[in-house]
Ligand SMILES: Nc1ncnc2c1ncn2[C@@H]1O[C@H](COP(=O)(O)OP(=O)(O)OP(=O)(O)O)[C@@H](O)[C@H]1O
């Protein structure tokens with residue numbers, strides 16, 4: 194099985210070479226855990242390897258996203274201008290308003306996404322976040338059908354897909370709705386815990402499942418700096434974090 198590099202330092206080693214090509218991954222994490230940064234590295238890695246990519250953001254508008262990433266040295270403007278990257282979406286309320294105005298069904302939304310993916314020949318797709326995306330639809334069965342169909346259709350196009358997913362602050366849940374983790378091939382969990390005594394956030398990554406490949410089990414500490422995200426294999430209690 195061909196594997197593709199994730200683009201986050203340390204993660205490919207944990208995944209024994211990367212994500213199996215064509216698989217779908219759920220990247221779950223609490224608020225501020227590093228989901229957007231991780232997804233941006235994943236897309237950037239593809240762009241650096243001369244692949245094309247689509248990034249769907251429902252968190253914030255495009256300009257804010259681009260300027261936040263520039264702080265980290267990720268220059269997406271350049272790739273969009275060269276038609277190597279397409280950033281679509283925007284603030285959830287705005288996208289929802291557009292969708293309602295056009296009385297669009299989830300199948301229409303999926304077709305629009307597919308059209309962009311086909312036009313670019315995109316190999317990597319990231320959706321940040323899948324739970325905000327699914328909030329475009331009203332009832333749980335529509336949300337579930339939408340996710341299953343979207344995932345199926347993107348995989349049929351040969352894409353490797355990363356869906357970020359918000360989870361509540363103190364919870365054992367792996368996803369927002371409770372069904373997302375069963376639709377995808379792999380689940381990565383990010384966790385940010387505020388350590389009062391140290392007056393700092395500690396962050397950990399764990400692989401929950403990864404169909405089609407072996408991986409290193411454990412809870413791996415990671416850091417986010419202006420250079421980006423880096424995951425370490427050392428013990429979380431090591432002096433590195435103190
Ligand atoms: N340029 C940067 N320099 C240093 N740290 C940064 C930078 N950008 C982001 N971070 C750190 O990374 C953290 C996580 O960022 P990110 O936006 O990826 O989290 P998230 O899981 O997507 O959060 P949310 O649930 O709010 O969407 C930020 O809160 C900040 O501490």
Ligand SMILES: [Mg+2]
Pocket residue numbers: 228229230252321
């Ligand atoms: Mg985010």
